[in-house]
Amino acid sequence: MSRTFRFGVQASGAYTAGAWRDKAREAEALGYSSLLIPDHLDTQWGPLVSMTVAAEATERLTVGTLVLANDYRNPVVLAKEIATLDVVSGGRVEFGIGAGWREMDYRAAGLTFDPAAERIDRLGESLAVLKDIWATASVRRTGSHYAVNTNYGHPQPVSLPHPPILIGGGGKRMLTLAAREADIVGVNPKMSSGRMDSGAGRAAVDDAFDERIGWIRDAAGDRWGDIELQCLVVTCRITTDREASVRTYAKAIGMTEDEFGATPMALVGSVDEICDQLLEHRERWGFTYWVISDGAARAFAPVVARLAGR
Known part of the structure; x- marks a missing residue:
């Protein structure tokens, strides 16, 4: 049986603290399940503080990251921060983490x-540290990248056995790790070059997603039925002229119209057409957790109202 749909909003901050609180409250009021913050060292807000403020401003909304870069924070320190937020929010944390990709x-x-292989191996060790601390408040591990020994992993999270872990990726090595360790797997284009380039666009075609889902299924084994599959929507447009919009977007990014129309990372069309697309994508790939940018969240809300929980 398929999972039901849920939807999240990705946002990088706001002009003021009040505007950020309003953004979180609006996402909750519109029926979105989560508000997710990326992790880049540019003009965006800091993710951990942003999550905390959003959690304080809402009652039901899950706050999370899409996704933290593992290399920016020591896992022992990060475990404490995330567990503390899980406690004060009443278990409303979604812990997204990746190997880091933007050079x-x-x-x-x-x-x-x-190199990507080394960053992914380091992420694997970090996840082991995080899970140990959240499970027992202690960790004793010596690996290639971390040597930690502590009994002071307090507080412990209220979410059991830990906040839901989200890992996203596009390559086989990363998705294999995600399939084995994560509760939620985000399926993305492969960006091994460390930048969003033409190769990432070519990696967004529908056949490439068939291959990625196969990797996840094979690596997950008995866990396959417990994994929630997430897709981040890069292009979202509600329009009564889907054909013209697809033609324009496809030309702009160097894809054919058929390729652009079929990729799950683009949802373009009327509310009815997008709902049909989402149902088709769930049937083909199993995607049920869809993340929309905050700029499109209000226009996309009728889709959320129709499909969330179905």
């Missing part, structure tokens, strides 16, 4: 942008 952020922080 310019690493340069900005003076961090070495290691």
